Amino acid sequence: MSRPRLGYRWTVCALLFAVTTVNYMDRQVLGILAPTLQRELHWSEASYGDVVSWFTFVYAFGFLVVGRWLDRVGVRRGFAVAVVAWSVAAIGHAFARTTAGFSAARALLGLGESANFPGAIKAVAEWFPKKERALATGIFNAGTNTGAIVTPLLVPWITLTFGWRWAFIVTGSLGFLWLALWLLLYRRASDQPGEPAEPAHVEVPWIRLLGQRQTWAVVIGKLMADPVWWFYLYWLPKFLDSTYGIRLSQVMAPLVVAYLAADAGSVTGGWLSGWLIKRGWTVNRARKTAMLCMALAIVPTALAPHAGGMWTAVLLVSVALAAHQGWSANVYTLASDMFPRAAVASVIGIGGFAGAMGGWLFQRATGRILDATGNNYAPIFLVCGLAYVSAWTIIHFLVPDMQPARLTASPAPRAAGVTPFPAPEKTS
Secondary structure, three states, X not given: OOOOOOOHHHHHHHHHHHHHXXXXXXXXXXXXXXXXXXXXXXXXXXXXXXXXXXXXXXXXXXXXXHHHHHHHHOHHHHHHHHHHHHHHXXXXXXXXXXXXXXXXXXXXXXXXXXXXXXXHHHHHHHHOOHHHXXXXXXXXXXXXXXXXXXXXXXXXXXXXXXXXXXXXHHHHHHXXXXXXXXXXXXXXXXXXXXXXXXXXXXXXXXXXXHOXXXXXXXXXXXXXXHHHHHHXXXXXXXXXXXXHOOOHHHOHHHHHHHHHHHHHHHHHHHHHHHHHHHOOOOHHHHHHHHHHHHHHHHHHHHHHHHOOOHHHHHHHHHHXXXXXXXXXXXXXXXXXXXXXXXXXXXXXXXXXXXXXXXXXXXXXXXXXXXXXXXXXXXXXXXXXXXXXXXXXXXXXXXXXXXXXXXXXXXXXXXXXXXXXXXXXXXXX
């Protein structure tokens, strides 16, 4: 068998983009159908809140478990199991009849979907050199915004034509179509002729990862930024409604503009650091320069509540969404810059847990702040505007030179045939 062509790794990237799009479609269907389901199933606001909360809670803890599990079983098999799990859960919504049934479906969906980002980052680490990882991450991460755009265009048509249950069935089935392509096409880079071999299995305790400054740099990058993304995802339509009187029939245009900008930012942010590396910059300098540019671009979003008109506010938020995705592409890549490939999914899992739990807490705080201030969004947007600059400062303090983490396998697993980590490449 001949070595795969150079373009094969971009085929892998395309698969990761597609599955991330499906991931976001499956999680968003319930939100779009919420008014229909509340009328048909007689849900109260509290009941709907309980159903939604199960996804976020299990999703957060799923990051810890699934990231570790992916490092054990590998990306090809792990992604396959995860997509089956979340596709079954997505379709399962169509057969739920009670609040408990929907809650169970949301919990399983959260568990399965938590594998997407640890698995995708691990696949990028297996196939892409460091100078291309942020760009590849930015491309597949753009699937989040594509899913956010496609779902509200597709789901209403399916619902009005065939009924809401078919909306869950059709979107949930897309995962199985992707799975066939994944199993047909994906192979580990080290399984290909001419590629350097890596240990088939390694073991490193979480406590050892938590003792690394490099891990905490990733955690901070997720903990302080992800809650802002969740805020935009769930509160932007409400902000436009409360501040500018934008109703449901009018909200599609500003949302499409905002998420198209986020798509562009995801790719551009990843491309920027890779371009700087190709020009001879160190990984440390390139990643941090790109992240600082993104952080500074987000600061003006603090002015969104004071904008003179709706489109001015949308422009400020669109820039922030684009910069967030550029930031996210580089933060994800930090893990593969500073850790061996066999530990990447575990580190991303820890960071993802921190980001999801931070998002859960920030959403609860947002509601209380709005209740207490009479829907005054200014203090919330101020926090959003300053979060990234603060996170960048802490990351730079934690890893000033982005030196690779020094990890070795624990003695007990090695005695059972487990190979220690190879020494990672230096980044500066």
